[in-house]
Amino acid sequence: MQILKMGENIAVSAASVRVLIGWSAGPADPGLDACALLLSSAGKVRSDNDFVFYNQPDHPTEPVRHLGRRGTVDAVEVQLARLGQDIDCIAVCTSADGRPFKQIRGLHLRVIDTATGTDLARFDITAGPETALLAGELYRRQGTWKFRAVGQGWASGLAGLATDFGITIDETDSTASAQTVVAQSGRAPALRPGMAAPPRISPGENLLPLDMRKRLSTRKHQVVEILAKYGMAYATARVVLVLDSSGSMIHLYQKKVIHRAVERVGAVAAQLDDNAQMQAWVFAENPARLPDLAIADLPQWISLHVRSGELPRFRTFPLQPGQVDMSAVGVVNEEHKVIAEVRSFVAVTPTAVPTLVLFFSDGGIYRDVEIEQQLRAAADEPIFWQFIGLGTTSGYGVLERLDTMTGRRVDNVGFFAVDDLDSLTDADLYSRLLQEFPSWIQSARQASIVR
Structure with missing residues (x-):
């Protein structure tokens, strides 16, 4: 027993x-x-x-x-x-x-x-x-x-x-x-209008600080309401988080914008993932996989692992156990490398559920050809890529054109950009994060990409 x-x-x-x-x-x-x-x-x-x-x-x-x-x-x-x-x-x-x-x-x-x-x-x-x-x-x-x-x-x-x-x-x-x-x-x-099924209880959720636990509970209800609109209140998925840590992102890390974003998207994993976990990567010139994020460890994980890229000569503190050497990640963004690494991870660790990738970037994209090649090839894989642009002036290159890109069996990519992520209500954020995922699920099932 x-x-x-x-x-x-x-x-x-x-x-x-x-x-x-x-x-x-x-x-x-x-x-x-x-x-x-x-x-x-x-x-x-x-x-x-x-x-x-x-x-x-x-x-x-x-x-x-x-x-x-x-x-x-x-x-x-x-x-x-x-x-x-x-x-x-x-x-x-x-x-x-x-x-x-x-x-x-x-x-x-x-x-x-x-x-x-x-x-x-x-x-x-x-x-x-x-x-x-x-x-x-x-x-x-x-x-x-x-x-x-x-x-x-x-x-x-x-x-x-x-x-x-x-x-x-x-x-x-x-x-x-x-x-x-x-x-x-x-x-x-x-x-009642807008009523949805109760959200899942996450392992260890009761151990979170009270204020964070209250926020998580409210946010999970909002995630369920969004999913219920599409008949997916009990949907499950593996959730992968990808964070841009290039040099242009430093001010967003310093202002804790990314820290707050990670806490907010934690509610998506808490509802979609059976074990309330996310796999996570950071990237700049090179990708690096972070330790898995368990919802029960959310405050400690954010404190240890939500960090921008750095140059070795600017490091002022020694690495803590489990932390990535961010100087090896670099400061120049090359998205195609982390896309390839996430694809490889999904290929070698297959699951019975689809994978939802939440990919945060502040733009400045210049590897259009390589990114397009990766995402075209990924169209036949059980992965939906949701890109979140942080700021609307840096330019997102090919990401802004992916919704209309032909030659794929299914549209496997979503994209939106917002000037101030903190200004979005939780309900608005989850609506944007999840609005294309249900239609991809349906198309991917029809194409036998997912079951």
Whole structure:
């Protein structure tokens, strides 16, 4: 059995599993109720029939059922091998009849192989004043199933949680218990405009400084809202960060513009990457790969690794463990070299998900021919390149023409430039970063570049 922490996930090969919500009995303990929500790729129920709980214990068409409470355990059973292809996720939730979860002792979740009775995973849940909880989720990735420990609470109760996933709630009844969340057969869910599924919880996210954790949570919601517009709320991708560290970028590093940008795009990786990580490179005359960025290490990583290029004679501090020698990177920008290195990395470390490259540069591009050759060749690879221009006066050469460049099976490149990155709201930044990625996914699938 694997012990999971919040945000961690495991592969699930069992054809059928039971997810148990357990707790320790206490005085006047009302007990907990488990339930399951069947979600599409948009992160929503298809209809109110997709809510399985004790008043609707068997789904009418899918092999999901509520097993009922036995002592201090309530459970749902999911036959993963028989689920329809339009179901991407089973959200396993629980409520405490209006009682805050911080009063529930010994709260935990277990995943059990139905056929063998083997415990696959356990998640000990620490909760606060919330009265409803998304405990964990079974989700489909490239034809296989995984389980993620979530532990995300709703102060608005089960009614608020269910509504956020698209269930219709009788607004005249505000008791927020499972009894009020009644499935209404054949009726489409009443969604609030712009509402999206809750974001993923990242491993170690709870260890971040409080202010950074709050910013990350808000930003992940904005990323999910953007993705949900394209039916991709539960999309996954490997995220690669590329930072221009050439000499003309020094003032942006000195003003911490790049540091703030890295924190902001961290929310994209936290939502898209199963392990909430980014691979990262810096480049000038030469590329250099940085240590992988785990969201849990975001403040330390930014402090150590977000640095501009330098000349050896100007170094004033010794290198810290894991830091790149930026004097070897140089100060003149040659984008084609880092593009080639990222392509090579993706080729030798294939994954079942596509790769999204977020490439920051302040322009001054002069290797147009070499860059175009690299990106044309990359059009047949499972990589989407999103270039972000920092400033609009330096000139971006071929990058400004790539959207109209012919001779590629798919348009694998996006580009926008902005004078002042800090002036963009998070919502605007994520809209620009992600607006072309969904259409590339669709085109790349049609061309059999990605699955």
